[in-house]
Amino acid sequence: MPELAEVEYFRRQWNAGIGKKVVGVSWHKTARVNRGLNTVKISRLLKGATFYSSHAAAKQMAFRFSNGIWIGLHLGMTGRLECGDEQRAPTPYDHFVIKMSGGKNLFFVDPRQFGRVLFYQGDGVPDWWAKIAPPILSKAFNAEVVAAFLERRSRAPIKAVLLMQERFPGIGNWMADEVLWRAGFHPSAKAGNFGPVAIKKLTATLKKVCTDAMRVIGKDWSDPPRTWLFNHRWSDGGKCPHSKQHLKRTEIGGRTTCWSPAKQKLGAERR
DNA sequence: ATTCTTGTTGCATC
DNA sequence: AGATGCAACAAGAA
Structure with a gap:
């Protein structure tokens, strides 16, 4: 992976x-x-x-x-x-x-x-x-560049946008799902609907997930804690480790996407 | 046997 | 022109 x-x-x-x-x-x-x-x-x-x-x-x-x-x-x-x-x-x-x-x-x-x-x-x-884009864990990756990118990709679902390496280098399918789950955004939310508060949250969560993943998987391939979505997203029937509600899995942006309907609702991005 | 898959690219369409 | 969606690539796993 x-x-x-x-x-x-x-x-x-x-x-x-x-x-x-x-x-x-x-x-x-x-x-x-x-x-x-x-x-x-x-x-x-x-x-x-x-x-x-x-x-x-x-x-x-x-x-x-x-x-x-x-x-x-x-x-x-x-x-x-x-x-x-x-x-x-x-x-x-x-x-x-x-x-x-x-x-x-x-x-x-x-x-x-x-x-x-x-x-x-x-x-x-x-x-x-x-030509590789500035790392997410660098100062050059900030809310301003994220906002500009989301505006350009305004009609695409945020899940698909997070997979674009030209702005989110290193993010793949499980990391994108982990970020959206932690930040509380629906994967189908249109990139253009994200307001300034939501963009700050998204940016901070991207940095956090990258940091956590590097510490756990990047260091010695340890299993992430059960508190991550990571452990629950690979097959149908999983439960959200926060809400304990059912997780949903469908294809969004051409990739299998797993999210918690209880925690990730459309509209949260409009702040 | 059939369906699924953690990534990227090239092409068709909007 | 630029953005978006999707098939294709190959092969193991369930």
């Missing part, structure tokens, strides 16, 4: 290779995650390079190597990163593997292949990294 905090967790799974050199690279040649890449050329460039650092922003990861090499990874829907030695059993979905000196191998595994591998070499910063 790679959203903001899951991506942060997976990023660190490759850190055992930092400071080591690339011994070899293996690719699953026909895998969709490697589309558009010259895998032969990248293997040649990577071989012998030193792994410098790992980074995560939104749902994108970057791994920097010597000689100005960047490897970008997006986990899509089902991607994950693993680190293992010779003992690790291969899976059919090890689409991209970097073998490091010292015997640690770095695996990008993705059954459903909505993920993607990116490559860059140069003195600058690759476009796919530079």
